Amino acid sequence: MAKLVFLGRLQSVAGEAERTVASGPLETVLAALEPDLSLALLDERVRFALNGTLLGDHGGIVLSPGDELAFLPPVSGG
Amino acid sequence: MIDVRLLDRPFIPGAFIGAFTHAHPGLGGVCTFVGEVRSEDGVEALELSHYAPLTLPGMQALAQRAAGRFDLMGILILHRTGVLHPGEPIVCVSAAATHRRAAFDAVDFAMDHLKSDSWFWKREKRGGEWHWIEPRAEDHADKARWD
Numbered sequence: 001m002a003k004l005v006f007l008g009r010l011q012s013v014a015g016e017a018e019r020t021v022a023s024g025p026l027e028t029v030l031a032a033l034e035p036d037l038s039l040a041l042l043d044e045r046v047r048f049a050l051n052g053t054l055l056g057d058h059g060g061i062v063l064s065p066g067d068e069l070a071f072l073p074p075v076s077g078g
Numbered sequence: 079m080i081d082v083r084l085l086d087r088p089f090i091p092g093a094f095i096g097a098f099t100h101a102h103p104g105l106g107g108v109c110t111f112v113g114e115v116r117s118e119d120g121v122e123a124l125e126l127s128h129y130a131p132l133t134l135p136g137m138q139a140l141a142q143r144a145a146g147r148f149d150l151m152g153i154l155i156l157h158r159t160g161v162l163h164p165g166e167p168i169v170c171v172s173a174a175a176t177h178r179r180a181a182f183d184a185v186d187f188a189m190d191h192l193k194s195d196s197w198f199w200k201r202e203k204r205g206g207e208w209h210w211i212e213p214r215a216e217d218h219a220d221k222a223r224w225d
Contacts, residue, residue, distance in 0.1 A: 007129055007197075008199030011127075049129070070129055072197065073199070074212070075194070075196060075198055076200045076214075
């Protein structure tokens with residue numbers, strides 16, 4: 001199993017801050033989510049962080065057991 | 079001295095600034111900015127969420143950049159998380175230097191980057207309902223001044 005973490009407004013779309021999913025290719029993981037959630041996660045402004053490291057390239061991601069993938073929408077802090 | 083903290087409960091900026099100032103004997107000046115939750119537009123509360131693996135490390139990197147770019151003796155960056163109410167401090171940046179210009183500029187630089195570059199997400203409670211706050215174009219324009 002792997003963990004998805006939803007930050008900011010994505011948390012409201014998902015209805016929870018994190019979700020445990022079966023590991024495997026990200027496209028398979030996303031296809032199993034609610035369509036509006038997977039659409040929101042794939043917004044081009046959303047950054048990904050895998051196990052605490054920001055990813056520059058969102059292609060070819062395969063989640064291994066124990067991985068944590070965070071979805072980071074544009075920030076609004078300060 | 080670089081001191082960067084995430085705080086999950088209300089804080090008194092003066093308590094931190096006093097200690098920070100005393101840690102730099104011989105300084106020429108200290109510049110401090112304190113941001114508070116505005117009481118306007120019927121905002122009842124504000125919630126700041128963060129992502130632990132990125133947020134504090136990002137703030138520490140920002141403090142290092144500010145210390146390297148300006149001639150500082152030290153920099154203090156405090157940022158709240160969790161639920162805040164109007165009038166509560168949300169952010170505090172203090173810079174100590176031998177000359178005032180470095181302290182003024184370092185605080186301005188750090189605030190512009192905290193607003194548009196740091197891993198925080200904000201939502202406001204108005205009329206009993208929470209609303210996510212979208213990034214503002216002005217914040218990115220402010221940050222671009224330093225490029």
